[in-house]
Amino acid sequence: MSKPLLGLLLGAVLGAIDGLSAMFSAPETAPQIMGIVIGSTFKGIIVGALIGWYAWRVNSLAKGMVVGLVVAAFFAFLIAVMPNEQGGHYWLEIMIPGSIVGLIVGYATQKFGKARVVTT
Amino acid sequence: MTRLPDDAVSRLREAAAWPELPPERYELRALIGRGGMGAVYSAFDRRLDREVALKVSNGATPASGLDERLRREASVLARLEHPGIVPVHDAGELADGRWFYVMKLVHGRTLTDHVPTLSGEAAILGVFERIAQTVAFAHDAGVVHRDLKPSNVMVGRFGEVLVLDWGVAKVLGSAPVMSSHDPSSAQDTAAGTRIGTPGFMAPEQERGDTLTATPAADVYSLGALLSWLLTHVTVPVQPGRRLRAIVAKCLQPAPADRYPDAAALVSDIGRYRAGQSVEAHKESLFERAWRWLEKYRTFILLILAYLVMRAAFAYFSRS
Amino acid sequence: MIPFPATHGSVLERIRSGEPSVRQLAFGDLARGYWKPSYHYIRLHWRLSPEAAEDAVQAFFTVAFEKSYIERYDPSKAKFRTFLRVCLDRFVQNLKKAESAERRGGGATTLSLDFPGAERELSAIPAAGATDLDRFFHDETVRFLFARAVESLRARCADADRDVVYRVFEFHDLQPGAETTYSTVADALGITTSQVTNHLHAARRQFREIALDHLRAISATEDEFQREARDLFGIDLS
Numbered sequence: 263m264s265k266p267l268l269g270l271l272l273g274a275v276l277g278a279i280d281g282l283s284a285m286f287s288a289p290e291t292a293p294q295i296m297g298i299v300i301g302s303t304f305k306g307i308i309v310g311a312l313i314g315w316y317a318w319r320v321n322s323l324a325k326g327m328v329v330g331l332v333v334a335a336f337f338a339f340l341i342a343v344m345p346n347e348q349g350g351h352y353w354l355e356i357m358i359p360g361s362i363v364g365l366i367v368g369y370a371t372q373k374f375g376k377a378r379v380v381t382t
Numbered sequence: 383m384t385r386l387p388d389d390a391v392s393r394l395r396e397a398a399a400w401p402e403l404p405p406e407r408y409e410l411r412a413l414i415g416r417g418g419m420g421a422v423y424s425a426f427d428r429r430l431d432r433e434v435a436l437k438v439s440n441g442a443t444p445a446s447g448l449d450e451r452l453r454r455e456a457s458v459l460a461r462l463e464h465p466g467i468v469p470v471h472d473a474g475e476l477a478d479g480r481w482f483y484v485m486k487l488v489h490g491r492t493l494t495d496h497v498p499t500l501s502g503e504a505a506i507l508g509v510f511e512r513i514a515q516t517v518a519f520a521h522d523a524g525v526v527h528r529d530l531k532p533s534n535v536m537v538g539r540f541g542e543v544l545v546l547d548w549g550v551a552k553v554l555g556s557a558p559v560m561s562s563h564d565p566s567s568a569q570d571t572a573a574g575t576r577i578g579t580p581g582f583m584a585p586e587q588e589r590g591d592t593l594t595a596t597p598a599a600d601v602y603s604l605g606a607l608l609s610w611l612l613t614h615v616t617v618p619v620q621p622g623r624r625l626r627a628i629v630a631k632c633l634q635p636a637p638a639d640r641y642p643d644a645a646a647l648v649s650d651i652g653r654y655r656a657g658q659s660v661e662a663h664k665e666s667l668f669e670r671a672w673r674w675l676e677k678y679r680t681f682i683l684l685i686l687a688y689l690v691m692r693a694a695f696a697y698f699s700r701s
Numbered sequence: 702m703i704p705f706p707a708t709h710g711s712v713l714e715r716i717r718s719g720e721p722s723v724r725q726l727a728f729g730d731l732a733r734g735y736w737k738p739s740y741h742y743i744r745l746h747w748r749l750s751p752e753a754a755e756d757a758v759q760a761f762f763t764v765a766f767e768k769s770y771i772e773r774y775d776p777s778k779a780k781f782r783t784f785l786r787v788c789l790d791r792f793v794q795n796l797k798k799a800e801s802a803e804r805r806g807g808g809a810t811t812l813s814l815d816f817p818g819a820e821r822e823l824s825a826i827p828a829a830g831a832t833d834l835d836r837f838f839h840d841e842t843v844r845f846l847f848a849r850a851v852e853s854l855r856a857r858c859a860d861a862d863r864d865v866v867y868r869v870f871e872f873h874d875l876q877p878g879a880e881t882t883y884s885t886v887a888d889a890l891g892i893t894t895s896q897v898t899n900h901l902h903a904a905r906r907q908f909r910e911i912a913l914d915h916l917r918a919i920s921a922t923e924d925e926f927q928r929e930a931r932d933l934f935g936i937d938l939s
Contacts, residue, residue: 276688286696355699359692366684373681385822386848390875391840394847397874398909399934402902440931 265375266314273310317371326372334364456483466516518644530603598637605632627663734919738841781921870904
């Protein structure tokens, strides 16, 4: 399995888990849970694919994890910046787990998955 | 008659053994080392403008058989073109009848001197795998080394690993053992000649059973070499069960119970390093699961940490 | 120059042969090969005067011939040089006890030996040179063997009207300077560099042959000869 594909799949799974966990950390969001899960999964796919693509190009565990963290944090910010129904924000509940997902996907795509074959 | 000073005596000893080379091609520089079969000198190849090493037979007369053995060594090396084997550039006969061959001059140190700089199982296996790959190549070309040991492995300045001293190598399926034109084979047949080094040679070599030299004998030596590496680094490595099984398989007394050749050993080492199951050890279900957990340990821990954090968030949000 | 007889077989074989003339020649070879190291050894280790040491050396080889010392040598017990040195030690010990030199017997070859020359060489030997007796005796034997081989080479080249070959050897291998190269030797002797190369190779080849011949003449057994040859020149004669 290539690194971008691995990142995409892992991002999707972790994104879905992330979305589902909103039912426990923010029970008031239960009516919108399907939308949250779909949105979170989609975010996870994009973040995972980007991190996987980076891992495909650059072979460095440290860099991969940092890039994963930053990319995931950015996209998590884009979600967290949107106000809830009460006008508040779920900064911590969205950004911290979202960033950690990026860290995990960054690690996994650096360690596993098929690297790019450079031919001359 | 004047008294010869010590330095004159030393010069005369070296001068008397100095090879007479074609001066227009090679300029001899210095004696590097001397072994049972020959001496190795550093030299300069004037035609190609490069440093080379020269191995000259010790044999004072053709009857000694050493010239023939050196010629065979050169022939074996010439047919083995591999990054782990020193290439032969030239060969010939000196004016006094001794045989010589010219090879690449390697700057480096033997494994004996290199091993204190190695640290950890990964570094050891990195070096060992390259040795085994070189020997696997030789086996594929029908050549058995028969004298693998730390002092016959050199690590170059740039980390390249070279297997040296193919002087007692056996070409499988070569001239009949009883050939009168092959003094070394005549020596092999002579009352169980032992070829190899104690501690690294296979039991069949210890018994002098050189007629049945097979790649499995080299596998034994490789196993002894790996065991030596694991115990002679600065901080000895305690190998896990699978690596111990690989070493044990190499060191089986019966050749049929070992890896058939170095290529099979290389494959198993590769599988071991990749965290996969190895041929030398039949895993139980528990061992397989544990190995899988070990292999993906960090990733699993990260996922668990994430889930624990998620659960903590959920708990604190509710409370 | 002392005529050098042809040698066939080891010293022990020839001494033990039934032929008196062969035995005598073998003893001559032995004396020629070991008299100087023995003299230096006795002077440094036993501290005999030059005259007493000279008498002791002459007497030792004579008595060794008459009383068949050498025939008692057992190769499985020690090296021949060690055996010889121990015989020499015992001989000198007995001499000192008797405080008189053994009379030289009849029937032995009396060799004309350059004891004054050997005495002059003593000044070049470090005072502490005899701390390892075996090593000292070995080194002196090798040194003398080489010196004789060099002398034989010189004579051989002179006889063949090829003095230049010896001179190249002398310049390059015997007494080189810090900057000695083939070119400097060629310039000094008025020959070409390739002639220097060829002459040097020829001289070295002959030196090796002569030295091996001398070595064989003073080796007790063929095995010892091969061991010594390997030790001296790193070549295998088996």
